[in-house]
Amino acid sequence: MRMPEPDAQTIARKDEIVRSLIALFRADEGAAVIHDAAQLRAFECDGLSAYRARPLCVVLPETTEQVSRILRYCDEQKIKVVARGSGTSLSGGALPLADSVVLGLSKFNRILDVDYANRCVVAQSGVTNLSISDAVASEGFYYAPDPSSQVACSIGGNVAENSGGVHCLKYGLTTNNVLGVEMVLIDGEVVRLGGRHLDAGGYDLLGLVTGSEGLLGIVTEVTVRILRRPETAEAALIGFPTAESAGACVAAIIGAGIIPAGMEMMDRPAIHATEAFVHAGYPLDAEALLIVELDGPAVEVAHLRDRVAAIARSVGANSVQTSTNEAERLRFWAGRKAAFPAVGRLAPDYFCMDGTIPRAKLPIVLTRMAEMSQRFGLGVANVFHAGDGNLHPLIMYDINKPGDLEKAEEFGAEILRLCVEVGGVLTGEHGVGVEKRDLMGEMFSETDLNQQQRVKCAFDPDSLLNPGKVFPTLHRCVEQGRAHVHAGELPFAHLPRL
């Protein structure tokens, strides 16, 4: 993985930069700039720990005004800035650059307002996803997008990655649940996009910023929609003799007009790994396991439970178990939720991939992945947000074995190319980051990528915010349009006109 060549001059100026950043804080504010090597170690990587780099320093502001001062300084000095929420990104989005300042949002940890009348919560961007739900739980509300990392990941990071969770089939991704943000631009300007109302009155900048991976600005505050918790929730564990029959079951459920709250699939290796780890009671003879969660009023859940069970049997399910109480429902989920650590016990290291495919392609993708696994000599276990086609192959390797990391990377890249080949995409929820950066060309043409990069130029003309992420090549933001304009040969006689 190649990162942009660090600027030696900037690195040589480290001490001066640190002093200047400290000086940006007023005496009564208490500067928070981390610059010694030992302390910086904690910031060298995010959740994709195979890649590491030590930044110049880490600055931890606690007010929007401080963020604004820091960015204005970095803009003037042309110093790169990498935003960091909780550092759980699985795509290297928060990976520092050697010549960058990491701007950490961990002190932005306050919930600013809980507004039940408008059914929203306003939180600083470093607040964890789960603490938003916790803050409104007493009134029976919650924040729907629930990434498995929700105890740790920040809401600002969720906005940056447009994160999902097991319930986004029914309740949507971050982008469908965010109402507004406060964001600081690279020149220090503060903009508020959205608010407590719905939709933009002009360009949907909020929608654009969501999922922009820290490339467009630093999000300091987020307003999210909250929902009332459904009255009941119930999970069914359904075992299948083949991945095909599990896939057919998913298609048939949706084809019958049912959108479950969650629909997760695991393949045989994932079933075995998790069962050994948490003893959730998964059927070990199954080739594929579906967890189908239904929520809503008790009658609705009961009504749909029977229909789902009938559909499952009709496509050849081996076993159908329905949770009869909350403890059992949580137990059914426990295995799925522990899939990463469970696989972590099978191998010293693993990569969690994140492609999305049209669901009908699942059997072929699983078959080809098994072939690849053979060829690379690396194990793979699959967990799959089946309802929306988002696949998480976990590739097992050992970083201490020479060549293993490279093989795992190549295996992962081949899986993602396969996802694109069958009509899917490189990443469903983890972001491009550095991990999938060099594969962008598999999905997009040069023109497509240029158009996206010009959006970056509109926000960050000197490419100081998180450079080296998302886009395979760094373009300079030049004057637009010059080279592209051909003298058009009038009068385009063959075009149909009225």
Place this chain on the structure above:
Amino acid sequence: MDQIFVPRSEGEVAEAVRWALAGRHALAISGAGTKFGWGRPVNAVASLKLAQFSDIELYEPEELVLSARAGTSMSEIERRLAQHGQQLAFEPPDFGPLFGTPAGGGTLGGAVACNLAGPRRIHAGAARDHVLGFAGVNGLGESFKAGGRVVKNVTGFDLSKLVSGSFGTLAVMTHITLKVLPAPEESRTILLLGCAAAAAIGAMAAALGSPHEISGAAFLPAALATKSRIVSIAGAGVSVTALRIEGAGPSVAVRAETLRTLLGVRGAIGELTDVESRVLWREIRDVAPFLNDRARAIWQLSVPPANGAQVAGDVARQVDGECYFDWGGGRIWLSTVSETIETAAVIRAAVAAVGGHATLMRAGDAARRSVAAFQPLSGAEKHLVARLKDNFDPHRIFNPGRMYEGV
């Protein structure tokens, strides 16, 4: 209009754009042109109409996905979906009649470019939330694409969001891929009769804060309720607060019953049948209460729902007009007798007090030229919008001025 291009292929769209680019001609972009009155008037020498570039190219009901050429008519798409028991969950309004064209004429490209959303917005999102990807031509005449055909996709910037609601000022969309969803088996509406606006907002908030998955929450004051085609509403003689519940039969029955109890303490209750329910929400969706009074200006306001009554009250004290609420109070449809800059200032001040935006949907030509149709932008946002325009359409070919002067 010197030239009217009616392309039948993506290549022809690009060629028309390159023609405009070469001569620096402004192009008025449209689908079927049913919403031309929305936004500022565009001075263009040529027009590019996508309505003939139409076809549903992919529809896989079990994958919940549909791709179509941008000129495909919305009625055709809705018909196809209905055959499979599916729908566009964002409940796109048909604004044709509002702008004086027949119902059923709009295209997919227009629906997305205007980011349409109906009453179900509160539950299912707007057009923006259902566009999975698109292909189009930028202002340099280059064909590009963004997004994909799967629901979960964070590969690259979400340009689908950016073009949704860009009113043809950034790119000419040629193909659009949408997420589609099962249509509910049943729809029922519970009515709360005779509430004042503020009390109605309270009732809607209680319902929306309940676990009953309300998919429509609207308030019609007595004078507007009389305009409904539903006899029980038109004849109610009082204001009507309407709450919709959709889903599987047994679930709808139970939720409707619980909702009646929840609201019963607040006033007299009524209920609509499935058929009536569908008629009412179509009226609310398409701004039917205002259709017959063509002399009036029409505004659409989006505000925090709890502030709906306050905003409406502020406006009513200073401006002669009528309004009703959708989205639990968050969307205010307002018709005003006057369409002056002063009226606009009153409306925008009322919105500014609580946060949100106001769009002048329909007005006479003079007003459309003088009054900012879209919510005026703050300094930093204005700058970003101009720079985005620079980066999609540097020569200001596409619908120049439709949203903002100079964009």
